[in-house]
Amino acid sequence: MLSSAMPRRTLLLLAQTPPPHHGQSAMVQRVLDTLQADPDWRVCHVNLRLSATSDDIGEPQPRKLAALAACRREALAVIRRERPDAVYYVPAPGQLVPMLRDALLLPAIRARVPHTILHWQAVGLSERVQALPLPLRLAVRRIYRHATLSLVQSPRVGFDALYFASEQAVVLPNGLPDACPDAAEVIAARAARLDDPTHRRELLYLSNLQIEKGVLTAMAAAHELARHGPVRLRLAGGYVSQQERAEIEAALHHPGPATIEYVGFADEAHKRTLLAEADALVFPTHYRNEGFPLVLIEALNAGLPVVTTPWRGIPDLLPTDYPHYAPEPSPVAVANALRVLFAQDRTALMHQLRAHYEAHYALEVFERGLRDALEQI
16 A cells, blocks of 8 residues: 555546456456545545446447546546546447447546556457558557556467556456355365266356357357266356347357357346356457456366366466366367266365465455555546
8 A cells, every 4th residue: 555644646537447347347347446436545436337227338329428528527526526546447348339339438538647557457458459551550549558557467468458558557456255154065066966966966157158268169068068078058048139139049049959048138136046057168269359258267266177168368367287178169069068067076176276276366355455556546
């Protein structure tokens, strides 16, 4: 924390908190809660909530322009009244609608606030910008260039901050409160299930239902695995587009050897139950804007083994030499990784995963890292 002799600093936190509920809004809420409890910071929050539901995120809608104009007016009024030392902002992923949001909002704010903190919760913006024609590329790059501080979640996903030439970049992994304080009992119950070769294998997919995040791959892998014994896959999360919803629901109604259940959006209590009852989390993502998936931290919290892909920052998130990656996001590769997982006693691994959460992703670790990072300003 800052020295008690230093004056209190004022932060304009211009970012969305839930609802809608997703990893980015959840982490913004953690930042807000942490700094509001810190006597060295005075936080002025303008909630940049342009989407009412998960289905609205990234979709072009005329009403978003009015909501954006209102947020802009509120932020400028806060700047005039409070004279903040810094603005905290979550940049767009490499998607057109959020990029337009940033273009209409961020330059006016940055011109009036001494310091800019960019928290890269999603990745891939620099890849999208580099594909633009040169004049447009230069114009868009100026929106994000030379931030005072970039917060990146792992070394592998720091390339956006590097491309936009942030003055400083600090690795700050996401963190979560402990939703599974009885993890030892949860692990023991899971280990007992896995020791029974006749027990149905319980798989969980917990994320937005997006094809790039691997939901269809998880479903096909469950059917492949079920050729050798009973399997149930539960899907928990919200749809993000009507087009993908139709395709996913068609797969849900297609018969196969595995039992596949869609349980909808899971609140924190339901999520905890799903994680405790699962034998493995299946998350074969290849999502272009995936950075450091919060769902994997939730699995670590419950000591739950995961089968995922070595994509973006995921190898930085899981323990070194984690053994259960699918080398590619294909049903056969995921099913093979699950077979290897279930063929061995994984009790020690489950305790290792829980210890990895405690050491790296407990909420107090995140809060300490956030305060230390902000001292760089």
